[in-house]
Amino acid sequence: MSIRERLSGNEAAATxxxxxxxxxxxxxxxxxSTEIPQYFSTFVDNGQVDTEFVAVExxxxxxxxxxxxxxxxxxxxxxxxxxxxxxxxxxxxxxSSLRLPIVLSLVNRAVSGPLNIxxxxxxxxxxxxxxxxMLFSENNQEAYDNTLMAHRIAENENVLLxxxxxQDGFITSHSIxxxxxxxxxxxxxxxxxxxxxxxxxxxxxxxxxGPLDVQSYLFEHKAQQAEAMKAAKDVILQVSKDFEKxxxxxxxxxxxxxxxxxxxxxxxxxxxxxTTKAVINKLRDKGIKAGLLKLRVFRPFPGEExxxxxxHLKAVAILDKADSLNAIGGALFEDVTxxxxxxxxxxxxxxYVYGIGGRDTTENDLEKVYxxxxxxxxxxxxxNPYRYLGLRREEK
Numbered sequence: 001m002s003i004r005e006r007l008s009g010n011e012a013a014a015t016x017x018x019x020x021x022x023x024x025x026x027x028x029x030x031x032x033s034t035e036i037p038q039y040f041s042t043f044v045d046n047g048q049v050d051t052e053f054v055a056v057e058x059x060x061x062x063x064x065x066x067x068x069x070x071x072x073x074x075x076x077x078x079x080x081x082x083x084x085x086x087x088x089x090x091x092x093x094x095x096s097s098l099r100l101p102i103v104l105s106l107v108n109r110a111v112s113g114p115l116n117i118x119x120x121x122x123x124x125x126x127x128x129x130x131x132x133x134m135l136f137s138e139n140n141q142e143a144y145d146n147t148l149m150a151h152r153i154a155e156n157e158n159v160l161l162x163x164x165x166x167q168d169g170f171i172t173s174h175s176i177x178x179x180x181x182x183x184x185x186x187x188x189x190x191x192x193x194x195x196x197x198x199x200x201x202x203x204x205x206x207x208x209x210g211p212l213d214v215q216s217y218l219f220e221h222k223a224q225q226a227e228a229m230k231a232a233k234d235v236i237l238q239v240s241k242d243f244e245k246x247x248x249x250x251x252x253x254x255x256x257x258x259x260x261x262x263x264x265x266x267x268x269x270x271x272x273x274x275t276t277k278a279v280i281n282k283l284r285d286k287g288i289k290a291g292l293l294k295l296r297v298f299r300p301f302p303g304e305e306x307x308x309x310x311x312h313l314k315a316v317a318i319l320d321k322a323d324s325l326n327a328i329g330g331a332l333f334e335d336v337t338x339x340x341x342x343x344x345x346x347x348x349x350x351x352y353v354y355g356i357g358g359r360d361t362t363e364n365d366l367e368k369v370y371x372x373x374x375x376x377x378x379x380x381x382x383x384n385p386y387r388y389l390g391l392r393r394e395e396k
Contacts, residue, residue: 002180002247009140009172012179013079013105013165014039016147018049019187023074026054026065030084031117032169033107037079059084063091070100071209073199075151077102081169082109082123089127095162096131096225098209101154102162105147108270109169110357118358119169121269121321125331131225133163133232134299136269140177143167145249148182151191152239158231168271170358182247190246229300236297253302255294256309258284262291264373265310267336268319269295272361279366290370295332303339310336311345314377317369319389323353329386348382354389365390
C-alpha cells in the first residue's frame, strides 16, 4: 500500500535513491540539483543506507567515480544540472560507450552563458545524442517513479546503457507536492540486486575497460550501442507494465491527453504538460478539440508511435524548451517532424521555442498557441514554422 507524503522533486529523487540503496553515489553540488546529494548524504550519515558516498571536487570527477564504480561491479548513481553536466561531457560519452548502467538525476537548468540558474532544457538537449536513455518527468511523482524504474531499464542485459531521469529545475525540484511513496522493502524487491556479468573485480574473468578502439572495431561497437538503444524501448514498456502491476500507476512512452478525438495538439515535455492540460480543459468547454502528447521517453525516441498518435490531427505545435541555434527549430521539433515524414504522415507542424532561462509560460501563452493551430488547421498552411513563445521584442 502506497504511503502519502509531501515532498519536493529533489526530495522525491533523493528518497528513491535512499530506497534503492546504491553501492556508490558520487556527486558535486550545483543549483538546482544540489539538494539531491545533500539529502542523500544525511541518509548516509544517519545509517539509513550503507552507500559509499564520494564527495568529489567536480562534476567531471563525479561521473568518473561512477564509471569506476560501475566498471568494478557496483551500482552507482549521481545528480547534476546544466554546467555540471557540461563539465561531465567527456565522461558522459565514456559511460555510455562502456555500457555502464549508471543512473543520473538531471535537474534541468539553462547552460551558461550568460549565467542563468533557472529552468530550460538546454542541458539535456546538449547530450541528447550521447547514448544515454532519457526519461522526462512532469511532476514530483513522476520523478520518483522514473527513478525507481531506472535501474531495471538500464541494467537489462539487452540494454546496458546509462539513464538520465529529468525534471524541471525549481518548477518541480523545489516545489512541494503530494506524492505516493512505496515502502522500502517493496522498492528493493522491485529494483532487485545488481549482478553484472562482466566487471573488473571479478578475479575469475580478467578484463580490460576502456582500451583504444581503432578503426577496425569502433564502428561495430557504436552500432551495438545503437541496437541497445532500440532494444531499450521494449524494456521500458515492460518495466513500466511491471511497475503498474505493483503500484497501479501507468506509464508509457508518452501520455496522450484528450488526443483521441483532438483536431489540434501540442507536443511537449516535463512540467509544461500540466499547464497545457489546464488550457485544454478550458478549450474543451468551448467546444475546441484540443489535445496533448506529453513525451516521457525522449531517448530512445519513439518515432513510429509518436507518428501514429499524431497522424489524425489537422495541426500540431511542438514546444522546445531549448533552442538548437540551427535556424531550423529545436531538437524535439526535428525528431517529431522527422518521425511524421518517415511514416508518410504529413501533418502541418509548427515549432515554438519557449521558456528559455526560466521565462514563465502561462496559460495565456499556450492559448495563443492553440489559436495559431486553429488557423493552421483551417488553411492547412504554416507561414512560419520556426517561432518563439513569450519572447519580448523591441518596438520598431
